[in-house]
Amino acid sequence: MSTVRQYELVYITPAETTEEALAExxxxxxxxxxxxxxxxxxxxxxxxxxxxxxxxxxxxGVFVLDVINGPAALVAELDR
Numbered sequence: 001m002s003t004v005r006q007y008e009l010v011y012i013t014p015a016e017t018t019e020e021a022l023a024e025x026x027x028x029x030x031x032x033x034x035x036x037x038x039x040x041x042x043x044x045x046x047x048x049x050x051x052x053x054x055x056x057x058x059x060x061g062v063f064v065l066d067v068i069n070g071p072a073a074l075v076a077e078l079d080r
Contacts, residue, residue, distance in 0.1 A: 006041070007068045007075050012061040015048050022062065029066060032077055038070025 009029070013022065026043065033040055046063035055061075068074065 004069055004071060007070070009066040009068055009078060010063060012063050014058055015060040015062060017062050022064065026064070029078065033068055033070060033074060036070050036074035036077065038068055038074045041067040041069055
């Protein structure tokens with residue numbers, strides 16, 4: 001039996017990402033979490049923010065936080 005722990009997943013999308021694309025990405029995260037019998041405690045869309053440094057030519061991005069409960073294998077799959 002694996003131990004259930006709480007994890008915070010923050011992902012950053014390009015600043016021009018649409019609400020539909022964000023919803024699709026979130027649905028993919030939900031699918032992975034459910035596959036590993038985990039749960040998402042809450043999701044916070046932090047909105048468009050300036051990046052600390054340029055990544056791939058981007059200076060801004062849309063930040064989203066998911067607080068997830070699940071086994072360590074779940075996090076490994078999300079990282080993948």
